Amino acid sequence: xxxxxxxxxxxxxxxxxxxxxxxxxxxxxxxKITIGTGVDPSFSAYYVAKLxxxxxxxxxxxxxxxxxSGSAMVAFVIQNQIQSAFGAEQAGIQNFNIDPNVVVAAExxxxxxxxxxxxxxxxxxxxLKGKRIGVARGSGSEVFWLAMVDKLKLNPKDYTIVxxxxxxxxxxxxxxxxxxxxxxxxxxxxxxxxxxxxKVVVNSDGILSPRVYVYVNKGWAEKNKPAAVAFMRxxxxxxxxxxxxxxxxxxxxxxxxxxxxxxxxxxxxxxxxDMRLDQGSINNFxxxxxxxxxxxxxxxxxxxxxxxxxxxxxxxxPDAVNxxxxxxxx
Numbered sequence: 001x002x003x004x005x006x007x008x009x010x011x012x013x014x015x016x017x018x019x020x021x022x023x024x025x026x027x028x029x030x031x032k033i034t035i036g037t038g039v040d041p042s043f044s045a046y047y048v049a050k051l052x053x054x055x056x057x058x059x060x061x062x063x064x065x066x067x068x069s070g071s072a073m074v075a076f077v078i079q080n081q082i083q084s085a086f087g088a089e090q091a092g093i094q095n096f097n098i099d100p101n102v103v104v105a106a107e108x109x110x111x112x113x114x115x116x117x118x119x120x121x122x123x124x125x126x127x128l129k130g131k132r133i134g135v136a137r138g139s140g141s142e143v144f145w146l147a148m149v150d151k152l153k154l155n156p157k158d159y160t161i162v163x164x165x166x167x168x169x170x171x172x173x174x175x176x177x178x179x180x181x182x183x184x185x186x187x188x189x190x191x192x193x194x195x196x197x198x199k200v201v202v203n204s205d206g207i208l209s210p211r212v213y214v215y216v217n218k219g220w221a222e223k224n225k226p227a228a229v230a231f232m233r234x235x236x237x238x239x240x241x242x243x244x245x246x247x248x249x250x251x252x253x254x255x256x257x258x259x260x261x262x263x264x265x266x267x268x269x270x271x272x273x274d275m276r277l278d279q280g281s282i283n284n285f286x287x288x289x290x291x292x293x294x295x296x297x298x299x300x301x302x303x304x305x306x307x308x309x310x311x312x313x314x315x316x317x318p319d320a321v322n323x324x325x326x327x328x329x330x
Contacts, residue, residue: 030061031227036073037086039066039167040184041267042109042212044253045275046086049238051252058230058237068165070212071139077102080217084231088140089288092215096307097299101219103309105232106320107281108239110211110272111184115144117202118191119180120173125152125202134164134172134181140210141166145182146291147208170194184210185267186259211284214275218309232275232312239273276320277310286326301328 037043046064049055055062065082067073071091076082078099085091086108095102122128125148135145149156164172169181170191180201181191192198204210214235221228242249250265257264285302292298304325314321 028059030056030059031224031230032061032063033084033227033231034063034065034082035084035086035231036065036067036076036082038068038070038073039257040070041186041253041257041259041264042111042114042184042271043070043086044242044249044268044271045108045214045235045238045273047256048242048249048252049234051256052238052241052249054234054237054241055231058234060227060230060234062231068167069136069139069141072165074102074215077215077217080220082217083220083228084214084216086212086214088143088210088212089285090138090143090292092213093285093289093292093302093307094138094297094299095215096302100303100306101217102215103218103307104213104277104285105216105221105309106214106235106275106277106313107211108214108235108273108275110209110274110280111204112209112270112272113203113205114270115140115182115184115204115208115210116188116200117144117148117180117182118173118188118198119201120195120198122180123199123201125154128180128201129158130160131179132160132162132177134169134178134183135161136165136169136183137163139166140184140212141182143210143288143291144184144204144208146295148182148202151207152202173198185270186257186263189263189267209280209284211281213281216309216312221309221312228312229315233316236275236313236316239275242268242273274320275313275317277308277313277323278320279323282308282323282325302326 050064070087074085074087074091074095077085166183172178250268254261254264289302310321
């Protein structure tokens with residue numbers, strides 16, 4: 001082969017390589033999404049998916065924001081300010097009635113002895129008549145308070161309700177601004193450990209089987225279906241990890257929430273982590289709709305067909321979707 005032939009061949013090879021590089025598809029960047037919730041081990045699926053690299057494995061670049069409660073963060077799903085939030089039933093219903101794109105995609109957790117009332121210097125609910133009760137309106141704290149009123153046949157006028165967000169309840173009790181509060185873990189255990197003469201005077205046994213739900217912005221999900229399905233797959237995988245290896249999961253949760261690992265493991269074991277939409281999921285929403293109506297806070301009846309959005313969970317875990325929607329009330 002002559003020098004000219006070698007030169008031509010080298011030039012052709014270089015040109016082919018350059019052309020191949022030009023037309024080869026660039027590696028896709030992970031889809032960026034923002035999600036939000038509270039600081040509560042019942043929301044562990046979000047924390048574990050983030051810290052265990054599950055979002056990253058599913059090609060998602062997720063920013064996880066936290067606020068005073070999961071329910072408070074659901075409002076940010078309105079107008080797609082964030083793409084998903086983890087919170088209680090009332091927040092989902094109320095925000096859906098503001099923006100029909102705020103839909104429930106899955107039940108994420110069911111808690112056993114998770115909610116309760118903590119009091120300082122009192123040992124029973126009867127002793128708290130005339131006292132100040134801290135309640136975080138629009139969150140699971142209010143849900144539990146209303147369930148207490150119903151189940152224990154309390155007269156709400158016997159108590160003075162003070163609006164306090166969950167993270168501020170312990171400090172409010174230490175200052176003497178409130179005598180008791182209704183909340184969830186870890187605030188109950190933290191209060192008992194931090195404040196002398198404090199105890200749980202009412203727990204959730206026989207009163208409430210609280211659940212928390214994953215909400216998504218439906219407009220975003222429909223326009224970004226692969227990313228939305230990947231997000232739900234991440235939720236299912238994170239829930240499975242928590243169930244199969246609670247110690248490893250508790251390590252991630254403790255790191256994220258800056259909690260003691262032993263306490264975190266104890267709390268995590270109190271929760272059923274499982275992405276589902278079953279009859280129990282729907283029945284809890286129906287109960288909360290009735291509570292809101294009774295309080296005069298329900299702007300309009302829930303449009304169940306559009307509020308419940310099973311499409312993402314059906315793609316990932318079809319066996320977990322099994323329910324009948326409430327019949328429209330005449």
